[in-house]
Amino acid sequence: MYKIGITGGIGSGKTTVCKVFEVLGIPVFYADTVAKEIMVSDQLLVDGVIATFGEESYTPDGELNKKHLAGIVFNNEAELVKLNALVHPAVFRAFEEWVKQIDQKVSYILKEAALLFESDSYKMCDTSILVTAPHDLKLARVMHRDQVSADQVKARMDKQMSDEEKTRMADHFVLNDEKNSIIDQVLTLHKQFLIAAKAY
Numbered sequence: 001m002y003k004i005g006i007t008g009g010i011g012s013g014k015t016t017v018c019k020v021f022e023v024l025g026i027p028v029f030y031a032d033t034v035a036k037e038i039m040v041s042d043q044l045l046v047d048g049v050i051a052t053f054g055e056e057s058y059t060p061d062g063e064l065n066k067k068h069l070a071g072i073v074f075n076n077e078a079e080l081v082k083l084n085a086l087v088h089p090a091v092f093r094a095f096e097e098w099v100k101q102i103d104q105k106v107s108y109i110l111k112e113a114a115l116l117f118e119s120d121s122y123k124m125c126d127t128s129i130l131v132t133a134p135h136d137l138k139l140a141r142v143m144h145r146d147q148v149s150a151d152q153v154k155a156r157m158d159k160q161m162s163d164e165e166k167t168r169m170a171d172h173f174v175l176n177d178e179k180n181s182i183i184d185q186v187l188t189l190h191k192q193f194l195i196a197a198k199a200y
């Protein structure tokens, strides 16, 4: 199966672009959504989290204690690395399982991940797409969507790899600046991917 990783900074619109691919019948694996789900459903991961961050990582009824974990990893790079070392391989396993159940008639699939390049998960893909948007537009979108302040969004942006660095690593691009049509850009990429998938 031909696999395409898709990423972009916070508020770039990667999920929005994925929805356009879904309309074309392309299955999308949303790594960040799956990561949240498996934090409670993947026993190997749950055991690892408890062993590393303590029993308090989960409530007595098995819910993730986000406050406890956030308190440990927020602003502590070494602890965040430990958490990622548990979560990323679990997401990779979930992705492999997901790919196995995809109908072979499907031409290609997308993997949407905020940390596609940071987590090395692009290495499990055959090519990649970077969604970009002007800084102020990303800021305004996230402030509106999440009802948060500019400073809160900027703090989240500062933790991400820069667009310049991601641009060097990506193979394909979608500019989601609300001036250029994302539908037209996706259709152009879709045609290229159908050809690449056929030759795969």
Ligand code: ATP
Pocket: 008, 009, 010, 011, 012, 013, 014, 015, 016, 017, 114, 141, 142, 145, 176, 177, 178, 182
């Ligand atoms: P995150 O990394 O925070 O999950 P994202 O890159 O997946 O963000 P989206 O959730 O797709 O971004 O988009 C952020 C917000 O901007 C959403 O509310 C979405 O509806 C809006 N948005 C994205 N693209 C456009 C567009 N072209 N026109 C209008 N609104 C848009």
